[in-house]
Amino acid sequence: xxxxxxAPSASGTPGQRITISCSGSSSNIGSNAVNWYQQxxxxxxxxxxxxNNQRPSGVPDRFSGSKSGTSASLAISGLQSADEADYHCAxxxxxxxxxxxxxxxxxxVL
Amino acid sequence: xxxxxxxxxxxxKPSETLSLTCTVSGGSIRSNSFYWGWIRQPPGKGLExxxxxxxxxxxxxxxxxxxxVTISVDTSKNHFSLRLNSVTASDTAVFYCAxxxxxxxxxxxxxxxxxxxxxxx
Numbered sequence: 001x002x003x004x005x006x007a008p009s010a011s012g013t014p015g016q017r018i019t020i021s022c023s024g025s026s027s028n029i030g031s032n033a034v035n036w037y038q039q040x041x042x043x044x045x046x047x048x049x050x051x052n053n054q055r056p057s058g059v060p061d062r063f064s065g066s067k068s069g070t071s072a073s074l075a076i077s078g079l080q081s082a083d084e085a086d087y088h089c090a091x092x093x094x095x096x097x098x099x100x101x102x103x104x105x106x107x108x109v110l
Numbered sequence: 111x112x113x114x115x116x117x118x119x120x121x122x123k124p125s126e127t128l129s130l131t132c133t134v135s136g137g138s139i140r141s142n143s144f145y146w147g148w149i150r151q152p153p154g155k156g157l158e159x160x161x162x163x164x165x166x167x168x169x170x171x172x173x174x175x176x177x178x179v180t181i182s183v184d185t186s187k188n189h190f191s192l193r194l195n196s197v198t199a200s201d202t203a204v205f206y207c208a209x210x211x212x213x214x215x216x217x218x219x220x221x222x223x224x225x226x227x228x229x230x231x
Contacts, residue, residue: 002156033214044206044221045157051213088157092215096159097170099147099210099217103156 003028003100004089011108017077020105022089024070028100032092034072036065039086039104048087049074081109112137114207114222122201122229128194132207132222139188140165145210147218148181148192150203158203162210163190197229 005023012018022034033052037045047056049065052072064075072091076083089102118130132146139146147162161171163181171179175194183190194201204226208218 033217035217044224045218046221047217047219050217050219054213056219090157090217092217096173098162098172099149099159101157101159 002103003093003096004091004102006087006089006102006105008103009106009108011110012076012079013110014079014081016079017075018079018107020074020076020087020089020107022072022074022102024072024091024100026070027095028070028091028093029067029072030070031094034065034067035090036063036074037088037090039088041085045088076107079109083107084109112209112220114209114220116205116207116222116225118225118227120225120227122197122227123231124198124229125196128192128197128201128205128227128229130192130205130207130225130227131189132191133187133189134209135188137209139183139190140185143211145216146183146190147208147210149206149208149218149221151206151224152200152203157206160192160194160205162216199229201227202229203227 036049038048039045052067053065086104088104093100113135145162148160163169180193204224207222209220210216211219
């Protein structure tokens with residue numbers, strides 16, 4: 001049971017805009033920033049969004065993040081087949097004194 | 111460019127101790143701006159934080175693993191290590207080391223490629 005809740009799967013067609021949600025609690029998302037990771041098959045997670053809505057250098061602006069209260073969302077616009085991956089949300093948890101993750105959402109591009 | 115590389119046995123017997131090392135290159139582990147940590151991912155499952163360490167040696171562990179985990183640092187070799195004792199099959203996972211940076215909370219920004227460790231006799 002992950003501390004952050006994500007839907008296990010999502011899908012979209014090329015060119016479409018999709019959103020992936022992440023729900024937490026007051027000790028994690030409610031009081032700390034949310035970060036998103038993209039994990040392509042067989043590879044390590046890669047930082048996609050940090051500090052709720054900041055893109056690291058090299059991440060296309062098709063990817064965006066937002067946070068409200070104890071929930072957060074990752075949006076992907078202009079969906080491409082290369083976006084097929086697992087997407088994980090994460091946040092620092094003040095009660096745990098550690099990082100908590102969502103269970104991951106597997107994105108399929110139809 | 112910062113790089114992290116996990117190393118250690120890929121097969122551990124039940125009840126024994128899993129030991130992994132993360133070697134950091136392209137940057138110093140003796141930085142007061144970062145934590146260093148271990149994260150694992152069982153096959154087909156999500157990510158689980160194991161613990162984090164500051165270069166001075168202070169540590170934070172996941173309470174669910176705290177009784178079995180030790181994370182330590184060797185600044186002279188620019189690496190840090192994980193020991194997980196009394197392993198069972200449920201500890202089979204890909205283990206990642208990562209650097210944690212701070213912006214609104216600590217989070218992993220650089221990751222190693224991962225090391226699959228299988229617990230089996």
